Structures are given as C-alpha cells and as structure tokens.
Amino acid sequence: MPSPLVVQKFGGSSVAGADRIKRVARRIARERAAGHDLVVVVSAMGDTTDELLGLAAGITEDPDPRELDVLLATGEHQSATLVSMALHAIGVSAISLSGPQAGITTDGTYGRARIAGIEPRRVRTELEGGKVVIVAGFQGQSATSAIDQEITTLGRGGSDTTAVALAAALQADRCQIFTDVRGIFTADPRLVPMARQLPIVGYEEMLELAHQGAQVMQVRAVELGWINDIVIEVLSSFEDAPGTLIKEDPLVEQRNKVRGLAHDRNVAKVTVVAVPDRPGIARAIFDPLAAAGVNIDLIVQNVGHGGETDLSFTVPQVELGKAKKTLDPVVRELGARELTTDASVAKVSIVGAGLHNAPGYAARMFGTLADAGVNIEMISTSEVRITCMIAEDELETALRALHEAFELERPEPIEVAAAG
Amino acid sequence: MPSPLVVQKFGGSSVAGADRIKRVARRIARERAAGHDLVVVVSAMGDTTDELLGLAAGITEDPDPRELDVLLATGEHQSATLVSMALHAIGVSAISLSGPQAGITTDGTYGRARIAGIEPRRVRTELEGGKVVIVAGFQGQSATSAIDQEITTLGRGGSDTTAVALAAALQADRCQIFTDVRGIFTADPRLVPMARQLPIVGYEEMLELAHQGAQVMQVRAVELGWINDIVIEVLSSFEDAPGTLIKEDPLVEQRNKVRGLAHDRNVAKVTVVAVPDRPGIARAIFDPLAAAGVNIDLIVQNVGHGGETDLSFTVPQVELGKAKKTLDPVVRELGARELTTDASVAKVSIVGAGLHNAPGYAARMFGTLADAGVNIEMISTSEVRITCMIAEDELETALRALHEAFELERPEPIEVAAAG
Numbered sequence: 001m002p003s004p005l006v007v008q009k010f011g012g013s014s015v016a017g018a019d020r021i022k023r024v025a026r027r028i029a030r031e032r033a034a035g036h037d038l039v040v041v042v043s044a045m046g047d048t049t050d051e052l053l054g055l056a057a058g059i060t061e062d063p064d065p066r067e068l069d070v071l072l073a074t075g076e077h078q079s080a081t082l083v084s085m086a087l088h089a090i091g092v093s094a095i096s097l098s099g100p101q102a103g104i105t106t107d108g109t110y111g112r113a114r115i116a117g118i119e120p121r122r123v124r125t126e127l128e129g130g131k132v133v134i135v136a137g138f139q140g141q142s143a144t145s146a147i148d149q150e151i152t153t154l155g156r157g158g159s160d161t162t163a164v165a166l167a168a169a170l171q172a173d174r175c176q177i178f179t180d181v182r183g184i185f186t187a188d189p190r191l192v193p194m195a196r197q198l199p200i201v202g203y204e205e206m207l208e209l210a211h212q213g214a215q216v217m218q219v220r221a222v223e224l225g226w227i228n229d230i231v232i233e234v235l236s237s238f239e240d241a242p243g244t245l246i247k248e249d250p251l252v253e254q255r256n257k258v259r260g261l262a263h264d265r266n267v268a269k270v271t272v273v274a275v276p277d278r279p280g281i282a283r284a285i286f287d288p289l290a291a292a293g294v295n296i297d298l299i300v301q302n303v304g305h306g307g308e309t310d311l312s313f314t315v316p317q318v319e320l321g322k323a324k325k326t327l328d329p330v331v332r333e334l335g336a337r338e339l340t341t342d343a344s345v346a347k348v349s350i351v352g353a354g355l356h357n358a359p360g361y362a363a364r365m366f367g368t369l370a371d372a373g374v375n376i377e378m379i380s381t382s383e384v385r386i387t388c389m390i391a392e393d394e395l396e397t398a399l400r401a402l403h404e405a406f407e408l409e410r411p412e413p414i415e416v417a418a419a420g
Numbered sequence: 421m422p423s424p425l426v427v428q429k430f431g432g433s434s435v436a437g438a439d440r441i442k443r444v445a446r447r448i449a450r451e452r453a454a455g456h457d458l459v460v461v462v463s464a465m466g467d468t469t470d471e472l473l474g475l476a477a478g479i480t481e482d483p484d485p486r487e488l489d490v491l492l493a494t495g496e497h498q499s500a501t502l503v504s505m506a507l508h509a510i511g512v513s514a515i516s517l518s519g520p521q522a523g524i525t526t527d528g529t530y531g532r533a534r535i536a537g538i539e540p541r542r543v544r545t546e547l548e549g550g551k552v553v554i555v556a557g558f559q560g561q562s563a564t565s566a567i568d569q570e571i572t573t574l575g576r577g578g579s580d581t582t583a584v585a586l587a588a589a590l591q592a593d594r595c596q597i598f599t600d601v602r603g604i605f606t607a608d609p610r611l612v613p614m615a616r617q618l619p620i621v622g623y624e625e626m627l628e629l630a631h632q633g634a635q636v637m638q639v640r641a642v643e644l645g646w647i648n649d650i651v652i653e654v655l656s657s658f659e660d661a662p663g664t665l666i667k668e669d670p671l672v673e674q675r676n677k678v679r680g681l682a683h684d685r686n687v688a689k690v691t692v693v694a695v696p697d698r699p700g701i702a703r704a705i706f707d708p709l710a711a712a713g714v715n716i717d718l719i720v721q722n723v724g725h726g727g728e729t730d731l732s733f734t735v736p737q738v739e740l741g742k743a744k745k746t747l748d749p750v751v752r753e754l755g756a757r758e759l760t761t762d763a764s765v766a767k768v769s770i771v772g773a774g775l776h777n778a779p780g781y782a783a784r785m786f787g788t789l790a791d792a793g794v795n796i797e798m799i800s801t802s803e804v805r806i807t808c809m810i811a812e813d814e815l816e817t818a819l820r821a822l823h824e825a826f827e828l829e830r831p832e833p834i835e836v837a838a839a840g
Binding site: 017055066067073074081082098101149 | 441
C-alpha cells in the first residue's frame with residue numbers, strides 16, 4: 001500500500017526569512033517521519049512579490065505583462081530552493097520544482113492565468129524516489145516544450161490554487177493550507193473579539209467569505225476544491241492547533257444558517273445622479289467600465305421618477321480613479337446631472353449555506369443594523385450571502401451587533417459530529 | 421540582405437538599479453536605430469548574486485548544488501525582464517528569454533556547467549519578428565524537455581560565455597562585452613597610473629591576462645571566442661569610448677612582445693618543509709588536495725639535499741583553510757617537518773604572445789624586480805607568460821617598475837594599422 005500523500009502549502013509569511021524557513025522544514029520533517037509522502041507548495045518569501053513589483057515600477061509605469069510574470073515567478077523559485085536546502089540540511093531528501101517542472105500548464109493569460117491541466121509525471125517520479133517535492137506556487141507554463149514555454153502567474157493567492165490543483169491531480173489524501181491565521185472565524189477577530197473559529201465550513205460558504213474580504217484563501221482555490229471534492233484544511237504555520245476544514249457539509253440544513261460574517265473595506269461607491277431613464281443607459285455606463293478593466297460589484301438602480309433615475313454601484317477602492325476617468329465623458333454624453341463618489345464605505349455580509357431559502361435572516365440583519373443605528377446604503381444578496389453597504393466608520397459596530405444577534409459565539413452542538 | 425547581428429553583454433554593474441537599466445535600454449535603442457539586429461545578454465543586477473548566496477548561507481553552510489543553481493539563476497531572470505520592460509517603455513519591441521528558452525544546453529554540472537550546445541531557434545524566431553532578444557546570462561538547461569530540464573549555472577562571469585557562445589551559434593557580426601572598465605589595459609590603472617589601454621589583444625594573451633587576475637572577462641568566454649574565431653570587443657557601459665578588441669592578431673610577431681602586466685592578490689603559498697625526498701611524495705600531497713577540490717596553481721619543488729626537500733605551491737586564498745585541513749594528517753604521515761603557509765603574497769606576470777621563444781624577457785623581468793628591491797619567491801612560465809610570486813606589499817612597486825622597464829606606456833606604432 002502506498003504511503004498517504006499530503007499536499008501542504010506555506011504562504012509568504014510562513015517562509016519570510018531563514019528562521020521561518022527552518023521552522024517550516026522541521027514541520028515537514030515531522031510529517032515525513034510520520035510516514036507520509038509530501039508535496040509542498042510555497043509562496044514567495046514575505047514581501048518579495050511587492051518588492052519585485054516595486055523594481056518593475058521603477059522602470060516603467062506600465063510593465064509588459066509577459067515580462068512582469070517572469071519577474072514575479074522568480075520569488076517562488078527562490079523560496080522553493082531555500083525550503084529544499086533547509087530540508088537537505090536536516091537530512092530530509094527533497095527537490096524543488098518550478099511550476100513548469102511540476103507539469104502545471106495554464107491558459108496562458110499573463111498575470112491571472114488559470115490552470116488548464118497538470119501532468120505531474122516528474123512529481124510522481126521524485127515522490128517514488130523518496131523525495132519531498134517542493135513546488136514553486138503561483139505559476140505554470142503556457143506550453144510544454146522547453147523552448148516555447150512561457151511562465152504565467154496565477155494572480156494574488158495563486159499558490160493556494162497550485163496546492164489544491166496538485167492535490168486533485170495527485171489524488172492526495174489531504175490538502176493543508178498553512179497561513180498566518182489559525183483558521184476561518186465567524187468574523188475577523190481583530191474587529192470582533194467574540195469571534196469563534198469554525199471547525200468546518202462548506203465550499204460555497206467559504207467562497208462567499210473569501211469574496212467578501214476574509215482573504216484567507218484565493219477564491220479559485222476554493223472553487224477548484226469544490227469541483228474536485230478536495231478536503232482543504234486551513235491552519236496556522238506558527239502554532240500546533242487544529243484548523244478549519246473546508247468540505248462538503250451534509251449537515252448544513254440542520255445548523256444555524258449563518259456561519260460567519262465577512263466584510264470588505266476596499267470598496268467605493270459611485271453614483272450617476274439623475275440620468276435620463278431610458279433603455280440602454282446601463283449598457284452605456286458599464287460597457288466602457290468593462291473595457292477599462294474596472295471590476296463592478298453591487299449595482300443598484302432606483303426606481304425612476306420624473307424620467308430620471310439614480311444608478312449606483314461599487315468598485316474596488318484602487319479602481320475608483322480609473323472608474324471616474326472613464327465615466328466623466330459618459331456622464332456628460334448621457335445628460336446626467338453629476339457623478340458622485342464615496343470611498344468611506346464598507347460592505348458587511350452574513351454568510352451561510354441555505355440562507356437564501358430560509359426566511360427571516362434578511363429581516364433580522366436589517367433590524368439588527370437599524371437597532372445599532374447603522375444606516376444601510378445598498379443591499380445585495382446571493383444564494384449564501386446577504387450584503388449591506390454601510391459607512392466605513394460604522395463597520396465595527398455593525399459586525400459586533402450582527403455577531404451577537406446571530407449568536408455566532410455559541411458553538412453549534414451538531415458540529416462536533418460534523419467535524420469527526 | 422539581413423541586418424547585421426550584434427550580440428551585446430551587460431554585466432551586473434551596468435544593470436544595477438533602475439537608472440542604469442534605463443541607460444542600457446537607451447544604448448540598445450540607439451544600436452537598434454542604426455539598423456542592427458540585437459541579442460543582449462545580461463548578468464544579475466549589482467550584488468544580487470552575492471545576496472542570493474547570503475540567503476542560502478542563512479539556511480545552511482552547505483547548500484545543495486542543484487538548488488543553489490536554481491536560486492542563483494533567478495538573478496538573471498530578473499534583470500532580463502527589467503531590461504526588456506525598459507525597452508518596451510521607450511517603444512522598442514523586445515522579449516526576454518531564459519537560458520533554456522534561448523536553447524542553451526549544458527553538460528549538467530551544477531555551479532560551473534559548460535555549454536554543450538545552443539539551438540537558438542526561438543532566438544531566431546524572435547529576431548525575425550523584429551524583436552530585440554534579451555537573454556538571461558550565466559545559465560543553461562541540462563536537458564531539452566520542459567519537465568526534466570534542470571537549470572545549471574556557468575560559474576562567475578558565465579554571462580560572458582553566454583554572449584560569446586550565442587555570437588558563435590548565431591554567426592553574429594560583432595560581440596560586445598560592456599563592463600565597468602573601458603577595455604584591457606597594460607596593467608591595472610588603479611595601481612599603475614601610466615597604464616595604457618590596448619586597442620587590440622590576442623586571444624592567448626587575453627587568456628593569460630584573465631587567468632592572472634585581470635578579471636575583465638571569464639576565461640572560458642575567451643577560449644570559446646578563440647575556438648570560434650569571434651571578435652570580442654570589451655568596452656565601457658558608462659562612457660562612449662572605443663574599447664579593446666580581442667581577436668587573432670597577425671601582427672603579433674612584429675610588436676613589443678610584452679603586451680601587459682597581470683597580477684593576482686588572491687593567492688596563498690603553502691610549503692611542506694623537509695619532506696623525505698622519495699618517489700610518490702608529490703602524489704601523496706596533491707591527490708588528497710584534488711579530492712578536496714583545492715585548486716593548485718604554481719608548484720615548485722626545490723632540489724633535495726640530505727634526503728629531504730621542500731615542496732611549495734600556491735592556492736587561492738579562500739581555499740587555504742581547506743588545503744591546511746586536508747594536508748595536516750598527510751604531513752604527519754609523510755614524516756615532513758612542518759606545513760607553513762603565507763597569505764601575504766601576490767603574483768605578478770608579464771604577458772605577451774611569443775614571449776616564450778624570445779630570449780631576454782625573463783632576464784629583464786628578474787633584473788627589473790631585483791633593481792626595485794623586490795624579492796622573487798617562486799617563478800612559473802607558460803607560452804605567453806612569465807609569473808613571479810612576491811610579497812603582497814611589494815606588488816605596486818613591482819608593477820610600476822615592470823611597466824616602465826617594458827615601456828608599456830608607449831603606444832606601439834604598428835597598432836594603428838592592426839586595429840583598423
């Protein structure tokens with residue numbers, strides 16, 4: 001019988017500096033001593049990616065995407081070799097592989113490539129040779145010939161996706177994401193002291209938690225885990241404590257439907273005021289924004305009156321400038337009264353599988369915010385989420401009130417069984 | 421008729437930082453505007469290679485050679501992408517290629533690989549597409565499949581070899597090595613103010629100048645240029661001034677035979693004192709040193725007397741500790757009296773094609789040193805070189821005396837024709 005195969009991923013903060021790399025190596029050695037085969041995916045050390053972006057910014061405002069990807073990928077090459085060296089130094093046989101060497105091919109889109117396939121022949125060979133295989137995360141190649149291959153990167157958090165995709169391709173027994181938090185919480189513990197770690201979270205719930213700003217894992221990694229039914233464990237690389245399992249949860253219907261709160265401060269509201277209410281207006285506004293690469297989130301169009309309407313939507317704060325520049329001429333052309341923007345807003349969400357079909361949750365959320373004196377500016381819902389946009393300076397008040405109202409600090413009795 | 425093809429190499433100091441990279445880009449743009457096709461080889465930025473070695477040293481004293489090569493190669497990947505970005509930014513079409521992408525294969529020896537072959541298909545395709553091709557120097561792959569390829573580095577100065585090898589494979593019209601000096605001088609201008617830049621130097625002369633510590637170019641690059649008859653131009657990346665041509669020189673016999681002085685401070689003397697004078701002694705001493713990877717240079721064995729002899733040799737200063745550790749038990753076994761070492765020595769050489777067959781040069785060298793009060797500790801000669809080992813603190817005196825004695829400051833009248 002082959003040894004159980006574990007895929008582990010260590011993020012940038014887990015490998016920031018020689019001491020932390022040595023600690024990671026000791027943890028890997030312990031897992032190895034327990035008889036497991038191991039594939040380890042690493043991110044670039046600490047702030048390396050930002051430093052490389054800074055180097056490029058020193059050369060040009062608008063770096064060529066292909067060259068930028070080659071540049072950024074060096075960060076993961078470096079950390080992978082250093083972890084491998086640290087394992088050699090404590091007597092553990094290991095080898096580092098680049099994304100291309102690990103057989104990871106992508107769709108070839110620079111900066112935010114998607115994994116198109118994995119042919120982990122080399123990974124298997126090295127595992128069979130008794131080696132711990134360290135894979136540079138965040139990257140893959142666009143073709144399989146050595147000469148024509150182009151390095152492409154998977155976007156921020158892409159190493160999570162590398163780990164989950166490898167776990168799927170290798171049919172690993174476990175996929176562990178080591179990070180600088182202990183797991184997934186009912187809310188951000190820095191804002192809500194009562195926040196409680198969740199032993200288990202469903203894929204869909206995790207997707208909404210990730211989308212809404214609880215940036216523990218890359219969204220695509222969760223999607224990939226869901227599609228391939230990979231149980232993902234999120235846990236701390238700094239302490240020995242149980243983490244949170246992300247997995248299909250058959251007991252979802254029996255529980256408290258609200259699993260956690262998510263929030264996002266990196267958001268700004270844009271309103272086109274008093275735009276003529278006629279067909280084609282929305283397209284006239286959102287087509288140029290899409291062409292400019294602005295990501296739109298919530299959209300709200302009020303019921304028109306007097307032949308005019310207000311149209312509001314949210315964008316990531318960093319894209320607000322681009323959105324304004326794109327829309328200023330459009331607003332004049334459409335004959336709207338003005339364009340207003342507000343960057344001092346935030347989104348707060350309740351997240352839980354089955355929320356959508358369970359009456360009363362939306363009402364309780366709105367009532368709780370009203371009781372806490374928090375004004376709701378926009379509302380949006382999905383299958384597993386209800387989101388309100390509020391003033392940023394009321395975020396903490398809102399989170400604490402919601403956490404208490406939904407009794408998130410109370411462990412669900414059913415979960416002991418669910419996690420077992 | 422195709423455009424003339426020029427291969428240019430820019431060393432680490434030429435690309436140290438954004439401003440210098442932009443300057444390199446402008447120089448490349450000028451060459452491109454003059455109608456040349458261009459392949460540009462770059463080293464890692466400034467002290468990057470040393471910084472990466474430092475990272476590895478923080479993890480382990482004895483890093484795995486394979487992992488170290490992958491780590492070091494990232495330095496050239498980074499600088500290549502940055503130069504390419506800088507060209508894009510000023511409107512010059514460019515693409516960076518890794519050593520593997522440029523089709524450079526090696527013999528697979530980590531840390532000091534030799535180029536085994538170049539299949540520059542991708543380079544040609546990109547040139548035909550009108551692009552300036554930036555190649556990461558110092559590296560190649562050990563196999564041609566993307567999954568099995570291993571990055572191997574060519575050793576210190578390996579980017580020179582990359583440039584000359586590419587010039588040979590592409591049948592380039594010129595190969596230019598941009599560096600932080602203006603060319604090859606009759607002696608180190610920092611030590612000998614009268615030193616004069618040579619407009620032309622033969623391959624064999626250049627080899628001895630490089631070997632003896634005039635570290636402008638990697639020795640292997642000169643050898644490769646010689647074998648493939650590539651005219652190499654060494655010139656400054658910081659000023660617009662003619663450099664030195666390294667080429668076969670048909671006028672060598674008509675000139676002053678001494679072309680320049682070389683010196684090397686990175687040397688230490690080891691003496692096995694009073695070792696029994698019997699067959700096999702030399703092997704007993706040098707076999708273990710070879711096994712330990714200690715590089716031996718000059719060897720002198722005095723004529724024995726009383727059944728005993730002294731055996732002296734030189735090693736690079738950084739290898740002195742290893743040499744002592746290796747020899748201590750050997751010296752006891754052989755029954756030698758003791759092992760003495762001296763790190764405060766230096767080598768000084770006169771270099772010139774045809775020196776060996778021209779009488780009188782050795783005598784003039786020894787006489788000059790004697791007149792200057794410099795004691796000669798060891799002597800060694802080759803076809804194009806006579807080397808004396810002297811006390812390190814007399815190096816400057818020796819160099820200046822020899823420069824004057826051989827009239828190296830006087831331009832040879834014949835050279836104007838030779839360089840034309």
